[in-house]
Amino acid sequence: MELLKKTPLNKVHHDLKAKMMNFAGWELPVWYTSILEEHQAVRSGVGIFDVSDMGRVWVSGKNAGTFLDRMLTKPAQQLEIGGAQLCLLCLENGGILDDLVVHRVRTNRYLIVWNAANIKQKLDWLFCWSGSDPDVVIEDKSPNTVMVAVQGPTIHQLDNLRSVSHLPRFGHTQTKIGELSVFVARTGYTGEDGFEIISDAANSLPLWESFMERGVKPCGLGARDILRLEAGMMLCGQDMDKGTNPFEAGLGWLVDLEKGDFIGKSALLEIKRRGIKHKLIGFQMKDREIARSGYKIFHSGQEVGKVTSGGYAPTLGVNIGLGYVPVELASIGTDIEIMIRKKLVAAQIVNKRFYKRGV
């Protein structure tokens, strides 16, 4: 049996009596007190997540920008220093290896923040393409650092984040929280305003405590999963993967086919020319049954696809989900059915940004 990896905050979670689970090989809290309470804290107050499972990889050197432009679906070198963007890491056939955020920290220094799943495969992929170029230095600093996400509408009341309140969405800076040196970016995965904070692993406890002292609620993966689903954010490895291309996943906006050559570009141009057969859609259940990942989608009694994510959406008071159906059925308003416990249950295709925060 492979032992689960532990984040630098592992003991904190156990001390808080969190219910723990295996997520992509990491032992992480699924909830501390209640998924619904934690979800509510992030929608109406502020919550903190240990997201140290996510990978933090620094790419630097004279050729770092050229290298990333070749690896990623959007041009990294066009980013301003202090800015970041969401983009994809694709295989040569256009399949999605991961979605990630790339930050430009200095002229020739970038930070990639990517999902916990398949870290080794993704690192190998980067090393494989950087080859022996001495001007591309790839360093996975995940094991020496901690990362937390602090998210929710009342975040601006936190005095320890005052120095970063000016940051634009996706902006980042190197600053201090108390005495602790931190990297702070205005990013997140909840559909709310918030920050993601990276620091040395040695700072884990004081960093966490500085938010506990201010009444920020610890939140687990259970809340995180519904928050992101309500906001129509996809989970790589579940809603899309190596067998999915960005266009069918509804992620064409993360692919810049105008930019110079990048891995997957010729395949993606061809896919775009031929058109896609399936498309990711959002749906809402008409009644109280809950569609879960893997359940089959039907249309007029015929099996047409599969649910990739599904669950109860507390903000909306209904059950929602994501899944793939043939393109010709993928329009908003189409009635579909989900097979739940050997029964076909009515659902309807809706906009997959189920929840959009007020401005």
Added chain:
Amino acid sequence: MNPKEYKYTQEHEWIHSEGGAKGKAGLTDYAQTQLGDLVYLDLPEPGTEVEQFKKMGEIESVKAVADFFAPASGKVLEINQSAIDDPAVVNQDPYGEGWLVELELSNPSELDTLMDSDKYDEFVAKLEAEAEEEESEEKEG
């Protein structure tokens, strides 16, 4: 704690019969804690015949789907509509307001095969100790 006058299954259901051939059944406190916030109950229609230890429904929390097994054989007399409408009541009061079904028992002596509260307390304590042991083994490893 787990009520003295109730009987318990290894699958964490309880049943309570105040004599006669009727009994209310539900999920134990341990079960609701493990599942977390409940959001959907799929319970059998009144009139359905159920068999001891056979599945008679499903319980869904935000995170998980679990089977609900009949703690005794018989016919479903009533299901708890207010728990169906708001499953959170099962989290809040699993042994009272959060009951799930009322059964007409076809063989009340089946209840003698179930655990009493002392046995069930022990059973749960053992499960919790095992979970902790697994954890400490992991830490040492």
